[in-house]
C-alpha cells in the first residue's frame with residue numbers, strides 16, 4: 285500500500301510520455317476489441333434469433349432457385365410438422381435504390397404460428413391475416429425511414445417489374461425478430477406478379493426440437509428425384525451458413541486486431557525500455573538504500589501495468605460506446621446490426637491490456653532490478 | 666579482539682576484470698575503524714576510494730579478504746540478505762545527491778523507511794526529525810529541482826540518517842558544491858558524528874576535509890599507503906595495520 289504513492293509519482297515523471305503511451309494502447313485496444321467482437325457478436329445474434337424448432341427448406345441448387353407452391357401441402361403432411369410458411373424474396377426498395385432492406389412475402393395464415401417469438405401483437409397478426417396489403421416492419425427499418433403504424437408505403441420492385449402499395453399494420457418488436465425486415469403477404473405478391481407460383485424458402489415448424497433431424501431427412505427424401513430437389517436445415521445452421529460468408533472476414537479482422545496489439549505492444553516495450561533506462565542510476569540508488577530486486581521489479585511492473593490497464597479501460601470503453609452508437613445507426617446490416625460488445629470481450633481486452641503492460645516492461649525492468657549497483661552508480665558519477 | 670569495530674577490513678582485495686585486463690582496484694587493504702569515528706578516505710583519482718567505500722557499504726563484493734561492518738561479517742552474504750542488511754545499517758550519501766526527482770524532500774527522506782515496519786505517523790515523525798537536523802524542516806514539500814545543490818545534499822544526508830544506521834558512508838559529498846556549501850555539509854557531518862556518535866566514512870578529494878575528520882586513510886593505486894590523524898580529533902591509532 286505504501287508503495288502506491290511511489291508508483292503513481294513515477295508515472296508523472298514524464299507526463300506527456302505516460303499519456304501518449306496510454307492513448308496509443310487505448311487506440312490499439314479500441315481497434316482490437318471492436319474487431320474481435322465481430323465474430324462473437326455474430327454468434328450471439330445467431331443464438332438469440334434462431335429457434336430450435338424451425339427448419340428452413342430451400343432448393344438444393346441454392347437459394348437463388350425457387351420451388352413450386354405445391355410443396356406446401358406435401359410438407360404440411362409430413363409427421364411432426366405443425367406449420368409451413370412459404371416465403372418469397374421481393375427485394376424491393378423504398379424511394380431510392382440505396383434504400384435497401386430485406387423485404388419478403390409470406391403466407392399470412394401460418395405466419396403467427398411460425399414466428400410467435402417476433403413480438404407482433406395479436407391485433408397486428410389479425411390485421412395481417414385480413415388486410416391484403418398489410419405488412420409488418422422491424423423497428424430498425426421503422427426508425428430508418430421514419431415510418432409509423434398505419435402509414436401507407438410503396439415498395440419499388442427491383443427483381444419484379446412492379447411496385448407494391450403496403451399498409452403498415454404492426455411492428456416486429458421481439459428480441460429474436462430481425463430488426464430490419466419487412467414482411468407482407470405472398471398472395472398479394474402472387475396476384476400482382478401474375479401468379480408465378482414460386483417459393484424461395486419454406487419455413488417449417490416442428491412440434492419439438494428433437495424431431496428436427498428426422499423431419500429434415502423426411503423432407504429432403506420426399507422431394508428427391510423431383511425437378512426441384514430440396515435441402516433442409518435447422519434455422520441455426522441456416523443463419524450460421526450466412527455467417528460463414530463472413531467467417532474469412534472475421535478471421536482477418538481478428539488477425540488484424542492481434543497485429544495492431546502486437547505493434548503497440550512493441551512500441552510500448554520501446555517506451556518502457558527507454559523510461560527505465562533513464563532511471564537506471566535512480567534504481568541503483570534505491571537498491572543501495574536496501575530495496576530488494578523483487579520490490580524494484582514489482583514497482584516497475586506496477587507502473588507499466590497501470591499504463592496498460594488505463595489504456596485498456598479507455599479503449600474498451602470507447603469501443604463499447606461506439607458499437608452502441610453504431611448499432612442504433614446501422615440498421616442495414618441485417619442481423620449484425622444488433623452489435624453489442626460481449627462481456628467476455630471486455631474481459632479479454634483488459635487481460636490483453638494487462639499483458640501489454642507487463643510484457644512491455646518485463647525485460648528492461650528485470651534487467652534494471654538485477655543490474656550491478658556499482659556499475660549503474662558509476663554511470664552518474 | 667575485544668574492541669568492537671564499526672568497520673573491520675582484513676586483507677581485502679577487489680579485482681575488476683575488464684576484457685583480458687585486470688584492475689586491482691583495492692590491493693590487500695586492512696583497516697579497523699572504531700565506533701563513533703569520522704574518517705576520510707583520500708587519494709588520487711583511480712586509487713580505489715570509491716571501491717573501498719562500496720565494499721564497506723555492502724554494494725560491492727570483495728574478491729578476497731573479509732569485510733565486517735558493525736560487528737557483522739558481510740563478505741559471504743547473499744544479495745537478498747545484504748539488501749536487508751544495508752537498509753538497517755548503512756546510510757549512503759553520494760556526490761550527486763541522487764535524490765528521486767519526482768519525490769518531494771519529505772518523500773525522498775521517507776524512502777528508506779518504506780522498508781521498515783513503521784506506520785505512516787511514525788515515518789512522518791522520523792522524517793521530520795531528520796529534516797530538522799539538516800535544517801530543512803521548512804522545505805519538506807519542495808522537489809529536488811526547487812532546491813540548491815547544498816540543500817539537495819542536506820536532504821540526501823537526512824535520507825541517509827533517517828533509519829538511524831550503524832554507519833554513514835559518503836562518496837565525495839562536497840565534490841559538486843561551492844566552498845560555502847561544502848563547509849556547511851562538512852559541519853553538518855561533524856555535528857552528526859559528535860552529537861549522535863555516528864560513525865562516518867567519507868571519500869573526499871577536498872583538502873579542507875582533513876580539518877574535520879579524526880583519521881585519514883590514504884590510498885594510492887589500490888594500496889593503503891598511510892593512516893594519518895585528521896585535525897578534527899586525536900586519532901586513536903589503534904590497530905591500523907597497514908601492511909608493512
Ligand SMILES: Nc1ncnc2c1ncn2[C@@H]1O[C@H](COP(=O)(O)OP(=O)(O)OP(=O)(O)O)[C@@H](O)[C@H]1O
Nearest residue numbers: 681682683688690709710711712713714715716717
Ligand atoms: N566496474 C569496474 N570495472 C573495471 N574497472 C573498474 C571498475 N570500477 C572501478 N574500476 C577501476 O578501479 C580503479 C579504482 O576505481 P575507484 O572508482 O575506486 O577510484 P576512486 O579512487 O574512487 O577514483 P575517483 O577519485 O576518480 O572517484 C580505477 O582504476 C577504476 O578504473
Ligand SMILES: [Mg+2]
Nearest residue numbers: 714715716836
Ligand atoms: Mg570515486
